[in-house]
Amino acid sequence: MSFLDIFDVKKPIIGMLHLGGGTREEIRERAVLEIGQMYGAGVDAVLVENYFGSAADVEWALGYLRENCPGRVYGVNLLGDFAGSYAMAKQYGAAFMQADSVCGHLPPHRDEAYANMIGSVRDGAVYVLGGVRFKYQPVLSGRSVEEDLRLGMERCDAIVVTGEGTGMNTDIEKIKAFRAVTGSFPLVVGAGMTAETAREQLMNSDGAIVGSWFKEKGQAQNPVDPDRVSRFMDVVRSLRAEL
Secondary structure (H helix, E strand, O other), X not given: OOHHHHOOOOOOEEEEEOOOOOOHHHHHHHHHHHHHHHHHOOOOEEEEEOOOOOHHHHHHHHHHHHHHOOOOEEEEEOOOOHHHHHHHHHHOOOOEEEEEEEEOOOOHHHHXXXXXXXXXXXXXXXXXXXXXXXXXXXXXXXXXXXHHXXXXXXXXXXXXXXXXXXXXXXXXHHHHHHHHHHOOOOEEEOOOOOOOOHHHHHHOOOEEEEOHHHEHHHOOOOOEOHHHHHHHHHHHHHHHHHO
16 A cells, blocks of 8 residues: 555645644643644644654644544654654554655765664554655755655655745745656655645645644644635645546
8 A cells, every 4th residue: 555545535635733832731722623623624634743842742642633533544753753753653543654854864874774773663554754855954865866765765655845944835846856756656745835836736746744834824833723724625625626
């Protein structure tokens, strides 16, 4: 099976749960609300990440999803912790995990050990979404983009492409360049997609992770705005109807 096979629609949209809030109680209350808002508006999966919250908050949210959202697709990203993300995904029934970089960010003398770690962790139980030339990550491999992509495809189940930062547009030419190398291998746009750019970017990729644009005023730290999510998903549904 392919990562895309876990969805019953084309161009799946993954909503980012950033775990914003003040106190632990506020983080959890907001997480429950935002999970319901995103699924309710038609988002195909939720990705839980400790962007604002802690690893403990991530674990709590995954437990909530397992117990209260049967049949829903969800994933996890413990930032900078590939093995921890994979283990937590298995423990809480998450279909996938995300790693911000699976290739390109390390110098050659460190890359081999990292690749071996990935190989020792992956057992087929969890799909891996892996970034290559990802936002905020250095490029230290000494390899070409094509070489990094081809190695990356060996280390994950879907490549994630981004622009320069959170909420910042992923240039369409970069998406097309990645697609030219990845071919039929799943390619996911991981940052900066908006209702205005969704159609063109999704025509050149297989899906998207959306975080900032779903929030009030398009700012990652703000709560989810259900109207923005619905507007975005209307664009996606229109595109799907044409495919």
